[in-house]
Amino acid sequence: MPETVKTRIPARMDRLPWSGWHWLVVLGLGTVWILDGLEVTIVGAIASRLSEEDALGISEYQVAVGGTFYILGAATGALGFGYLTDRLGRKKLFLASLGLYLVATIATGFTWSAYSFWIFRFFTGLGIGGEYAAINSAIDELIPARARGWVDLAINGSYWLGAAFGAALSGVLLDKDLFGADLGWRLAFFLGAILAVAIMLVRRHVPESPRWLMIHYRNDEAEQLVGEIEEEVSRRTGQTLSEVGPDDEIEIRQRHSTGFVEIARTLFRDYKRRSILGFTLLATQAFVYNAVIFTFSLILTNVFDVDSGVAGLYLIPFGIANFLGALLLGRLFDTVGRRIMISSTYFIAAVVLAVLAALLAGGSLGLTGYMVLLCIAFFVASAAASAGYLTVSETFPLEIRAMAIAFFYAISTGIGGAVGPLLFGKLLGGDDPTGVAVGYWIAAGLMALAAIVEVVLGVDAEQQSLEEIAPPLSEET
Structure with a gap:
């Protein structure tokens, strides 16, 4: 018979003042997106080098297939690790997933053929x-409820720091005067491994989620852990923590796991509107971002005659604009509110992309104007995209939170990662900017659609406890 426990753990965690302990969490868990951005950018930058005979000697098509394997692996990993994260705990899986990345990226640096490259990219x-x-x-x-929006957006937006760093780094590592043709690109992957080791050293000190522990027959451990966190936060801040009253107490019927039937029923019956919202937000941003990023250098070289050797460097201002958008606009998601900010950022990004498309079609846009408008559009779109992940992670019950994130990430990445680049690539058609303009109009239309869906189905989750937004499935009422 499942045990029932009464706990105030969620309220105790949410009332904590911001401290150095929270920065430990951010550094230990959040910095991995820099690795993701670095990975994607580096592979795009070294694609032409890998096809050279004195390097790896595979074709550019085979390099592109490696990108497909990477996306397939990401979708598979999200689903597999997502299910295990809800079942076995957050900490075990965020250590295991980083460990897998570490081994796989080192292996990629030792690639000897197209097939080995594909396998290592998948892992x-x-x-x-x-x-x-x-x-x-x-x-x-x-993270406390009052700062959850800003922290989530800033962390997800840090992907673009990695992208900008990767773009800058590629120029150095691919310089044959500094590194041999078959050495520089390998060093790029080894650098990712070094960063992963540094993150792992910090991550070891990040605790398991007390919320997960309280449900999985480890409530005593959860209570002890929260007590230790409270002591540390109080010591670091010099503040005496406020008491949590009985009104903040919830009763939980503990469980070992949640079955697939209950997961499906929760997602597609009990939270159907939120599922539609999450899929729309994530699929839209995945389409737009993958379409733009995978054809970025092609547009610069084909439409604006930028030399292919320096095209990747234009990702530096683009990446900085994306990161600053998520960082600077993030606080407004906790104050102005989720629904207003998410719909506004999607809509504003749509308008700027439409203007960009119109100017491209009219032939009145030069390289500088193109980059300025693109950076403005994605300064806003970055906050919108990160808010998509925030929406999915905070609007579903604790027992299926990781699985919900995994499901919508996998589906949206699979669709956006496949359709976006293929469609934009088809529309490029040489040096005629009209085809590119059509692609940006489609992207603008999808962003506008997402804005409308957010207005209709959005959840006003700002400043609220996760348990208020979506009561645990295990909660006794």
Whole structure:
């Protein structure tokens, strides 16, 4: 017979003042997105080098297939690790997923053929995909409700720091005067492994989610852990923590796991509107971002005659604009509110993309104007995209939180990662900007659609406890 416990753990975690302990959580869990951005950018930058005979000697098509394997691995990893994260705990899986990434990216640096490259890229994606489920669920359950929006957006937006760093780094590592043709690109992957080791050393000190522990027959351990966190936060801040009253107490019927039938019923019956919302937000941003990123250098070289050797460097201002958007706009998601900010950012991004498309079609846009408008559009779109992950991670019950993140990430990434680049690539058609403009109009239309869906189905989750937004399935009422 399942045991029932009464607990105030969620309220105790949410009332904690911000402290160095929370920065430990952010550094230990959040910095992995820098690795993801670094991975994707580096592979795009070294694609032409891998096809050279004195390097790996595989074709550019085979390099592109490696990207498909990476996306397939990420989708598979998200689903597999997502299910295990809800079943076995956040900490075990965010250590395992990072460990898998570490081994796989080192192996990629020792690639000797197209087939080995594909296999290692799949396993690298497997680890990164697992991170999305394990990390987003853990962060939401450890960060106070009043700062959850800003922290989530800033962390997800840090992907673009990795992208900008990767773009800058590629220029150095691919310089044959500094590194041999078959050495520089390998060092890029080894660098990712070094960063992963540093993250792992910090991550070891991040605790398991007390919210997960309280449900899985480990409530005494959860109570002890929260007490230790409270002592540390109080010591670091010099503040005496306020008492949590009986009104903040919830009663939980503990469980070992949640079955697939209950997961499906919760997602598609009990939370159907939120499922539609989550899928729309994530699929839209995945389509737009993958379409733009995978054809970024092609547009610069074909439409604006930028030399292919320096095209990747334009990702530096693009990446910085994306990161600053998520960082600077993030606080408004906790104050102005989720529904207003999410719908506004999607809509504003749509308008700027439509203007960009119109100017491209009219032939009145130069390289500088293109980059300025693109950076403005994605300064806003970055906050919108990160808010998609925030929405999914905070609007479903604790027992299936990681699985919900994994499911919507896998489906949206699979669709956006496949359709977006293929469609944009088809529309490029040489140096005629009209085809590119059509692609941006489609992207603008999808972003506008997501804005409308957010207005209709959005959840006003700002400043609320996770348990208020979506009561645990195990809660006794």
